Amino acid sequence: MIRYAYSGKGFEPFEPAIGKYDREFLVSLLWSMMRIRMVQEEMERRYREDEMKTPIHLVIGQEATSVGCCAALERKDQVFSGHRTNGNYLAKGGDLKAMMSELYCRANGCVASRGGSMHLLDKEAGYAGSSGIVAGSLPIATGAALAARMLKQDWATMVFFGDAATEEGTLWESLNYAALRELPVIYVCENNFFSVCSPLEARQPKVEIYEKAASFGLHSVQVDGTNVLEVYETARSAVERARSGKGPTFIESLAYRWRGHGGAGDDSDTGYRDPAEVEHWKQYCPIEGFYNFLAKRGQIDEPGRNALVKQIQNEVLKAFEHAISSPVPEESDLFKHVYSD
Amino acid sequence: MPWAQALIAKKTDSLSHQDPNTGRVLSYAQAINEALVLAMELDPKVFVLGQGVDDPKGMFGATLGLAEKFGGERVFDTPLSEDGMTGICAGAAMMGLRPVYFHNRPDFLLLAFNQLVNHASKVHFMDNGKTNVPMVVWAAIGRGWGSGAQHSQAVHGLLLGVPGLKIVLPSSPYDAKGLMLSAIADNNPVLIFEHRWCMRRKSAVPEGFYTVPLGKGVYRRRGTDLTIVGVSHTLELALEAVDELARDGISADAIDLRTIKPLDEEIIFESLKKTGKILILDSTWAMGGLCAEIGCRVAEKGFRDLKAPVRRIGLPDIPTPAGFTLEQYYYPDKKRIASAIGEIAAA
Numbered sequence A: 001m002i003r004y005a006y007s008g009k010g011f012e013p014f015e016p017a018i019g020k021y022d023r024e025f026l027v028s029l030l031w032s033m034m035r036i037r038m039v040q041e042e043m044e045r046r047y048r049e050d051e052m053k054t055p056i057h058l059v060i061g062q063e064a065t066s067v068g069c070c071a072a073l074e075r076k077d078q079v080f081s082g083h084r085t086n087g088n089y090l091a092k093g094g095d096l097k098a099m100m101s102e103l104y105c106r107a108n109g110c111v112a113s114r115g116g117s118m119h120l121l122d123k124e125a126g127y128a129g130s131s132g133i134v135a136g137s138l139p140i141a142t143g144a145a146l147a148a149r150m151l152k153q154d155w156a157t158m159v160f161f162g163d164a165a166t167e168e169g170t171l172w173e174s175l176n177y178a179a180l181r182e183l184p185v186i187y188v189c190e191n192n193f194f195s196v197c198s199p200l201e202a203r204q205p206k207v208e209i210y211e212k213a214a215s216f217g218l219h220s221v222q223v224d225g226t227n228v229l230e231v232y233e234t235a236r237s238a239v240e241r242a243r244s245g246k247g248p249t250f251i252e253s254l255a256y257r258w259r260g261h262g263g264a265g266d267d268s269d270t271g272y273r274d275p276a277e278v279e280h281w282k283q284y285c286p287i288e289g290f291y292n293f294l295a296k297r298g299q300i301d302e303p304g305r306n307a308l309v310k311q312i313q314n315e316v317l318k319a320f321e322h323a324i325s326s327p328v329p330e331e332s333d334l335f336k337h338v339y340s341d
Numbered sequence B: 001m002p003w004a005q006a007l008i009a010k011k012t013d014s015l016s017h018q019d020p021n022t023g024r025v026l027s028y029a030q031a032i033n034e035a036l037v038l039a040m041e042l043d044p045k046v047f048v049l050g051q052g053v054d055d056p057k058g059m060f061g062a063t064l065g066l067a068e069k070f071g072g073e074r075v076f077d078t079p080l081s082e083d084g085m086t087g088i089c090a091g092a093a094m095m096g097l098r099p100v101y102f103h104n105r106p107d108f109l110l111l112a113f114n115q116l117v118n119h120a121s122k123v124h125f126m127d128n129g130k131t132n133v134p135m136v137v138w139a140a141i142g143r144g145w146g147s148g149a150q151h152s153q154a155v156h157g158l159l160l161g162v163p164g165l166k167i168v169l170p171s172s173p174y175d176a177k178g179l180m181l182s183a184i185a186d187n188n189p190v191l192i193f194e195h196r197w198c199m200r201r202k203s204a205v206p207e208g209f210y211t212v213p214l215g216k217g218v219y220r221r222r223g224t225d226l227t228i229v230g231v232s233h234t235l236e237l238a239l240e241a242v243d244e245l246a247r248d249g250i251s252a253d254a255i256d257l258r259t260i261k262p263l264d265e266e267i268i269f270e271s272l273k274k275t276g277k278i279l280i281l282d283s284t285w286a287m288g289g290l291c292a293e294i295g296c297r298v299a300e301k302g303f304r305d306l307k308a309p310v311r312r313i314g315l316p317d318i319p320t321p322a323g324f325t326l327e328q329y330y331y332p333d334k335k336r337i338a339s340a341i342g343e344i345a346a347a
């Protein structure tokens, strides 16, 4: 039984406007999604070796949200995340080698093996951190936006979280405050309809998440999370709102999680969802769909795509080799940075 | 900005040796207020927030006049949202600001444990030292007048075991000002728990900038029969008891820890070596908190110096009753502390 069906409109509405994008930009969106996918597929392949001793949360199927949103940001803008970090970290420009080293618990990981996959960080790229506590980074991101306001800086803050985060009080406290103070913050709810194995209908009454957010006084929209252009356009106007002092935006992005909640592979056969539902969503692959759209419009062709694949493969393999050959931390490292001087 | 370290050093030099018992006398609230004014004048990144900080009561007077002086962008009221606002402070601090977040009561901080314990205290470690969280959270411990189980709790014992936090319990206006300035200057999350009954005190408070270091206890009395170590209001009661017991020829080292995390172990063992006996006092439950921690450390490292069993006085393992009759059995008073001191001295 398909409980949560795709409800988007595909790329057709973007046909007339395709000319306004530059080709390089369109291909970079495709490249970024492919890169996230391929990094994760490689993680999945190697996860069973049990060398990557960290809980992973794959974002396969949801890449367009990370990529579309981060494409609307500049380096100076700050991104926070929940536990599902891989997509938004890479899309914001987080260092791939440092990420792989972190997953392999190496001393040169992005946070020197203190965070693992749920706590990536790349301050130079404007990736300000993430929390393994559902909704934990919501108020922190809101506070970062308050800081931007108080320091008279023009960067925006964006925070990613799942649908279950909207069941936490701290999310609504954050939204209330951001709306009250008209803070330059963008809340991105990646609604994949599940919290671990619990479907949305077991957790929330049938009120659209973005409508609840709107009732808190935020500008709030729902987007097709498999359509990178729709996500991008929505995020772009949200960033504009933030920069021009018009306050926060809430974006609910609908896209299905193809894999299990954590770890490698799909776990639909355990019975919490119908494998047919996964197959249904695979027809709306954010990468395939976008590639086909671009190819039809003559923006890319098969050799072009193959070249991207080759380049990414190469980069990914190098990043894994880098991580695996890097040293692990020493006992003395444990005692560092409990307190700041 | 590294918090004007040089400036602080220059300004403290002349004042750090000043006798706290002579000079200009201020109320507790005035002392805190003065610290906030100095910090806000020194560093534009310091801001003050909390439920009612800009109202006519001004947080027991501690924040009175600040909004007028520094404006609503730096001194502002908040929604209740204790957990959310704590996270908002943490996020602002991570971006370089220095929030000072006021609460009427520590009881309300229990709603903010997620941000305090899971986030603010751990970010620096988890980020491998790349992010600081310089924030101050202040709350006043209530007692009496029916405050009861949900408005009189002291929660510092629950937080003592959390790495990454600093916890301060001043007991005089002098310390309240100097510790507030140290807390704001610190690059870590610092919790300050005042006690409403200490807040009735007045004491000499130097003008201008000075700091009282975090993690340093101080002798309030010197003596030979036993070591009394504690914080806040209960220690204040113990000082009164010791002064009365002088007529019986009993004298004690009385140590006001002022900061319980980091804990000034050195001063405790220095005194214990001399007296061989120890009474540990706290203004919250005796179980599992400061009393238990010091008792354990004494057993671990001071066992050979002990001439009598360790004693502790804190609150019993019972919620605070609201009514005044039950309350008098609940809180240790001067008499109970005095008789414990007498017993220990005689042991």
Ligand SMILES: Cc1ncc(C[n+]2csc(CCOP(=O)(O)OP(=O)(O)O)c2C)c(N)n1
Residues within 6 Å of the ligand: A083, A084, A132, A133, A134, A161, A162, A163, A164, A165, A190, A192, A194, A195, A196, A261
């Ligand atoms: C406060 C809290 N409660 C429970 C968990 C355990 N947990 C981790 S991820 C997760 C699912 C969250 O679902 P959602 O927010 O929709 O994000 P998704 O995993 O679907 O991306 C849960 C319940 C947690 N980490 N934090």
